[in-house]
Amino acid sequence: MTRVRITVTINGAVVERVVEPRMLLSDFIRHEARLTGTHVGCEHGVCGSCTVQVDGAAVRSCLLFAVQLDGREVRTVEALSAERDGALHPLQEAFHAAQGLQCGFCTPGFLMSVEPVLDHVEGMDDAQIRGLISGNLCRCTGYEGIVCAVREAARKG
Numbered sequence: 001m002t003r004v005r006i007t008v009t010i011n012g013a014v015v016e017r018v019v020e021p022r023m024l025l026s027d028f029i030r031h032e033a034r035l036t037g038t039h040v041g042c043e044h045g046v047c048g049s050c051t052v053q054v055d056g057a058a059v060r061s062c063l064l065f066a067v068q069l070d071g072r073e074v075r076t077v078e079a080l081s082a083e084r085d086g087a088l089h090p091l092q093e094a095f096h097a098a099q100g101l102q103c104g105f106c107t108p109g110f111l112m113s114v115e116p117v118l119d120h121v122e123g124m125d126d127a128q129i130r131g132l133i134s135g136n137l138c139r140c141t142g143y144e145g146i147v148c149a150v151r152e153a154a155r156k157g
């Protein structure tokens with residue numbers, strides 16, 4: 001298979017690699033850029049654990065090929081604290097305070113799914129918040145802590 005040279009900006013850093021066209025964006029992020037905060041669970045678009053942001057929107061990186069992001073910008077969970085000189089993002093603080101994680105495998109996906117729409121959460125009831133996070137699966141928490149964390153992060157703005 002003919003390999004392709006691509007350049008992807010991830011969290012502001014340019015990553016240039018020669019890759020196979022079939023390489024998934026999730027694998028590019030983890031194995032080429034060495035950013036392992038993006039987790040891979042189902043690898044077919046169901047669990048949401050691989051969620052990253054492209055152009056400010058949450059996307060599942062296991063459903064994209066890395067070559068589709070050539071010349072584009074990607075933001076991963078590492079950016080949340082890196083943009084704050086290592087301090088936790090308010091959404092991360094809220095997950096910690098509300099016990100919105102146990103094993104933490106799902107957490108990067110939840111954070112990257114919710115963060116772009118956090119400004120729209122205030123005023124939502126719990127059912128609406130559950131709808132908002134319905135694209136992300138957690139096998140540990142029972143979701144109560146996650147819903148609480150999202151609500152509190154939105155309330156604190």
Ligand code: FES
Pocket residue numbers: 039040041042043044045046047048049050051060061062063
């Ligand atoms: S690993 Fe991408 S949605 Fe599950």
Ligand code: FES
Pocket residue numbers: 100101102103104105106107137138139140141
């Ligand atoms: S905290 Fe373990 S899968 Fe969500």
